[in-house]
Amino acid sequence: MGEIINIKPTNSLAGKVDIPGDKSISHRSIMLAGLADTPVTVTNFLHAADCWSTIDCMRKLGVTVAQDTAGVLTVTGRGFYGLSEPHDVLDAGNSGTTIRLLTGLLAAQPFFTVLTGDASLRKRPMARVITPLSKMGLKITGREQSRYAPLAISPAEQVIGIEYDMPVASAQVKSALLLAALFATSSTVINEPMPSRDHTERMLETFGVPVKRTGTAITIEPVEGLTAPESINVPGDISSAAFWLIAASIIPNSQLILVNVGINPTRTGILDVLKQMGANITVTNERWSGREPVADIVVRSAKLNGVIIEPEIIPRLVDEIPVLAVAALFAEGQTVVQGAEELRVKETDRLRAIALELGKMGAKITETTDGLVIKGPQKLNFAICHSHHDHRMAMALAVAGIAAQGVEIEEPSCVKISYPDFFAVLSRLRQD
Ligand SMILES: O=C(O)C1=C[C@@H](OP(=O)(O)O)[C@@H](O)[C@H](O)C1
Numbered sequence: 001m002g003e004i005i006n007i008k009p010t011n012s013l014a015g016k017v018d019i020p021g022d023k024s025i026s027h028r029s030i031m032l033a034g035l036a037d038t039p040v041t042v043t044n045f046l047h048a049a050d051c052w053s054t055i056d057c058m059r060k061l062g063v064t065v066a067q068d069t070a071g072v073l074t075v076t077g078r079g080f081y082g083l084s085e086p087h088d089v090l091d092a093g094n095s096g097t098t099i100r101l102l103t104g105l106l107a108a109q110p111f112f113t114v115l116t117g118d119a120s121l122r123k124r125p126m127a128r129v130i131t132p133l134s135k136m137g138l139k140i141t142g143r144e145q146s147r148y149a150p151l152a153i154s155p156a157e158q159v160i161g162i163e164y165d166m167p168v169a170s171a172q173v174k175s176a177l178l179l180a181a182l183f184a185t186s187s188t189v190i191n192e193p194m195p196s197r198d199h200t201e202r203m204l205e206t207f208g209v210p211v212k213r214t215g216t217a218i219t220i221e222p223v224e225g226l227t228a229p230e231s232i233n234v235p236g237d238i239s240s241a242a243f244w245l246i247a248a249s250i251i252p253n254s255q256l257i258l259v260n261v262g263i264n265p266t267r268t269g270i271l272d273v274l275k276q277m278g279a280n281i282t283v284t285n286e287r288w289s290g291r292e293p294v295a296d297i298v299v300r301s302a303k304l305n306g307v308i309i310e311p312e313i314i315p316r317l318v319d320e321i322p323v324l325a326v327a328a329l330f331a332e333g334q335t336v337v338q339g340a341e342e343l344r345v346k347e348t349d350r351l352r353a354i355a356l357e358l359g360k361m362g363a364k365i366t367e368t369t370d371g372l373v374i375k376g377p378q379k380l381n382f383a384i385c386h387s388h389h390d391h392r393m394a395m396a397l398a399v400a401g402i403a404a405q406g407v408e409i410e411e412p413s414c415v416k417i418s419y420p421d422f423f424a425v426l427s428r429l430r431q432d
């Protein structure tokens with residue numbers, strides 16, 4: 001039998017949470033610092049399995065990553081043209097961000113690489129990066145007519161800049177193209193259907209690369225090298241904060257202070273939707289961490305209402321939908337999630353997993369092709385649920401359990417992917 005965790009209900013939540021570093025920004029800090037000529041110190045790096053997959057891959061490409069006892073990293077890059085051919089396959093583990101961004105970066109290098117990942121990652125779509133990168137003259141093939149990893153990358157004669165209209169709003173695809181475009185012989189223009197997270201654009205600017213943005217178009221010129229900052233301080237991850245925002249909202253008499261939360265507007269869809277639902281959220285102490293805005297957030301229990309979540313906002317809260325479904329079960333009235341078909345190609349089919357696993361607790365959730373319909377409030381029972389080896393599912397189920405009659409979660413250790421301390425923090429905040 002696999003592992004299982006028993007989560008008891010709690011009367012309320014109280015306390016302060018230092019939100020762990022942003023996963024997206026942590027990945028990007030290692031990749032860009034790995035191309036720099038001078039060492040970069042990275043503070044508040046997310047020490048979680050996905051970001052360590054990126055470190056492992058970059059080390060195999062010749063980059064040095066040292067860690068002090070406080071978890072601060074020093075990344076010593078090999079210079080803009082300094083990455084070297086790895087002796088072995090690069091393993092991105094469970095991380096979509098690692099494999100897709102590295103595909104863009106490595107396809108532009110003059111050596112051969114093979115990229116793979118775990119069973120979940122090998123089922124996730126890769127044609128979305130291979131198709132536009134091939135238009136740039138890059139040579140990538142993959143399993144099943146280049147739809148899935150493992151991916152084999154051969155050196156290309158040259159990297160040609162392209163103008164590309166992205167069919168899906170995906171920061172991972174956009175970032176893969178931006179990284180390849182740095183090595184091109186002409187400029188690249190990327191058009192997004194809807195704005196997705198812009199951490200790559202901001203971090204490229206931090207490394208001295210001009211990025212022109214007009215509406216949803218991004219133009220980038222090739223460069224000869226990067227100008228690295230001495231240090232990068234990674235903001236807290238709003239996608240991790242989301243579990244506490246919702247838990248404190250739906251559990252009576254709760255109050256949490258979430259410290260150091262990234263509030264980049266391309267990520268704050270969760271705050272907009274929760275406020276629309278009637279949540280009691282105060283954003284305070286707004287400040288900057290490099291080019292990324294951060295704040296502290298105070299959240300108190302509130303009576304929530306159902307809401308319509310339209311396709312336009314999905315890229316700004318894409319990873320928060322599993323836990324938003326839990327909020328909807330505690331809200332008065334109907335919640336509809338539309339245009340979220342991307343959830344079907346994450347670590348698991350999240351729309352299916354939400355309906356199935358919360359369904360075991362007695363929730364009635366209608367799964368549509370591109371979303372969910374949830375009528376609240378609903379009474380949930382104790383149940384034994386499965387994480388589907390998906391970190392966001394495990395944490396969303398835990399929030400449902402503490403707010404209702406408890407839950408047992410099978411295969412809970414997948415929280416290590418983005419929030420290794422999640423269950424320890426939960427134990428500390430509960431007021432039983
Ligand atoms: O670029 C990134 O860091 C991410 C982009 C999103 O994926 P898509 O680009 O596939 O939408 C998101 O779901 C993922 O957790 C992280």
Ligand SMILES: C=C(OP(=O)(O)O)C(=O)O
Nearest residue numbers: 094095096097319346392
């Ligand atoms: C989808 C996620 O990450 P990735 O695509 O990097 O695996 C996530 O963290 O929810």
